[in-house]
Amino acid sequence: MPSLEEELFPSTPGKFKGDRAHNMNRQVYRCFASTSTMFLWALFLIALTASYLSFQGFVDSGSRYLSASWGGINWEKQLRSSAQIQRHGGFSVLVTGAAGFVGSHVSIALKRRGDGVVGLDNFNDYYDPSLKRARKSLLETHGVFIVEGDVNDAKLLAKLFDVVAFSHVMHLAAQAGVRYAMVNPHSYVHSNIAGLVTLLEACKNADPQPAIVWASSSSVYGLNDKVPFSEADRTDQPASLYAATKKAGEEITHSYNHIYGLSITGLRFFTVYGPWGRPDMAYFSFTRNILQGKSITVYRGKNRVDLARDFTYIDDIVKGCLGSLDTAGKSTGSGGKKRGPAPYRIFNLGNTSPVTVPTLVSILERHLKVKAKRNIVDMPGNGDVPFTHANISSARREFGYKPTTDLQTGLKKFVKWYLSYYGYNHGKPVNY
Numbered sequence: 001m002p003s004l005e006e007e008l009f010p011s012t013p014g015k016f017k018g019d020r021a022h023n024m025n026r027q028v029y030r031c032f033a034s035t036s037t038m039f040l041w042a043l044f045l046i047a048l049t050a051s052y053l054s055f056q057g058f059v060d061s062g063s064r065y066l067s068a069s070w071g072g073i074n075w076e077k078q079l080r081s082s083a084q085i086q087r088h089g090g091f092s093v094l095v096t097g098a099a100g101f102v103g104s105h106v107s108i109a110l111k112r113r114g115d116g117v118v119g120l121d122n123f124n125d126y127y128d129p130s131l132k133r134a135r136k137s138l139l140e141t142h143g144v145f146i147v148e149g150d151v152n153d154a155k156l157l158a159k160l161f162d163v164v165a166f167s168h169v170m171h172l173a174a175q176a177g178v179r180y181a182m183v184n185p186h187s188y189v190h191s192n193i194a195g196l197v198t199l200l201e202a203c204k205n206a207d208p209q210p211a212i213v214w215a216s217s218s219s220v221y222g223l224n225d226k227v228p229f230s231e232a233d234r235t236d237q238p239a240s241l242y243a244a245t246k247k248a249g250e251e252i253t254h255s256y257n258h259i260y261g262l263s264i265t266g267l268r269f270f271t272v273y274g275p276w277g278r279p280d281m282a283y284f285s286f287t288r289n290i291l292q293g294k295s296i297t298v299y300r301g302k303n304r305v306d307l308a309r310d311f312t313y314i315d316d317i318v319k320g321c322l323g324s325l326d327t328a329g330k331s332t333g334s335g336g337k338k339r340g341p342a343p344y345r346i347f348n349l350g351n352t353s354p355v356t357v358p359t360l361v362s363i364l365e366r367h368l369k370v371k372a373k374r375n376i377v378d379m380p381g382n383g384d385v386p387f388t389h390a391n392i393s394s395a396r397r398e399f400g401y402k403p404t405t406d407l408q409t410g411l412k413k414f415v416k417w418y419l420s421y422y423g424y425n426h427g428k429p430v431n432y
């Protein structure tokens with residue numbers, strides 16, 4: 001049996017016979033009825049979508065509040081106190097990667113001279129996070145508060161700039177290591193490209209905009225064979241993805257300088273070493289293996305030529321970082337608008353005295369009083385370059401950069417720290 005509606009409005013047009021006006025009325029009514037049904041459906045779908053989105057928002061914010069290690073009145077108080085400037089004309093500096101090797105040293109040096117410092121670090125497990133935690137404890141004894149978070153977290157960055165008007169950002173958070181890029185390429189894109197852009201976005205939006213000093217790398221020289229390496233030399237032949245992401249960082253920061261008036265200083269660090277260093281680096285892992293009686297793999301270049309690095313001691317690098325901060329001109333924009341040209345600088349921070357890897361091993365043997373078991377192999381195609389050698393005349397001219405620690409002296413200090421921290425058998429770290 002047909003329904004009432006079917007009776008009134010048969011589904012097959014033309015089957016209904018009636019007068020013209022009646023017919024017209026029916027069509028208008030039908031049209032109106034289908035429009036209102038559609039309208040009701042649309043309303044229903046909008047309501048459904050809105051409630052889904054608000055539920056998602058609730059879940060997101062709920063999980064953020066449940067899992068976030070930042071936020072709240074007490075947290076803001078700690079931020080402000082750590083960022084407090086204690087000297088006339090001092091800075092308030094956001095140090096990213098503050099629980100890292102260079103980051104921890106720079107943070108302490110800034111705090112010591114009376115600058116305000118807030119650290120940011122994600123404590124990832126690229127190498128033993130307990131070493132990062134120990135550095136964090138050390139920083140806390142100096143009054144430096146470290147926020148646990150990622151440079152990719154735009155909300156966190158916005159909040160940091162909301163609470164503190166940072167005059168400078170020392171951006172050292174990165175995925176380091178040349179050879180690890182073959183194991184985990186995406187971590188380099190995540191930290192060195194995406195993280196950098198997120199940070200620059202936050203800096204460009206900040207009012208006032210901070211001046212930015214950040215860590216590039218000697219590896220950008222890649223296959224360049226003109227020595228010593230000068231800032232104007234070719235950097236378009238990277239030998240590793242790590243180098244490529246650092247080179248990309250130099251271009252990305254340039255665009256932010258150009259468009260938004262951010263003051264940018266990129267520092268090309270040359271194989272930095274010293275106490276509280278990175279366990280993935282050769283001098284550190286060689287020390288551990290030598291002490292444990294394990295063999296070490298020493299790479300050798302083409303035609304049996306030894307590899308060489310312009311090893312640079314951490315204290316010299318710290319002086320270079322502070323000199324860069326002191327001479328960085330101001331950013332000119334605010335709230336995302338450029339108001340004039342701002343400085344864009346790049347400096348080599350090296351030692352200008354390359355040493356071969358076998359010589360590095362011999363120095364360690366002397367300091368450790370243990371003979372290394374050397375396993376010499378031809379350098380695999382893993383992104384390494386045969387040598388590095390910095391021309392540092394630009395940094396010397398701009399802020400009097402002058403490295404004073406040779407490898408022999410620097411490794412002695414490293415070994416002293418290593419033994420006090422891990423002991424002879426790389427047992428449990430001594431508590432600081």
Ligand SMILES: O=C(O)[C@H]1O[C@H](OP(=O)(O)OP(=O)(O)OC[C@H]2O[C@@H](n3ccc(=O)[nH]c3=O)[C@H](O)[C@@H]2O)[C@H](O)[C@@H](O)[C@H]1O
Nearest residue numbers: 176177178217218219269270271281282297298299307384
């Ligand atoms: O200046 C930089 O910008 C980079 O410096 C550092 O890279 P590199 O100069 O490669 O230092 P590092 O790994 O200590 O190897 C040193 C030498 O030992 C050789 N090497 C290494 C390991 C090994 O098992 N055997 C070996 O012979 C190796 O072939 C090399 O010749 C930082 O790690 C990097 O993050 C980046 O900051």
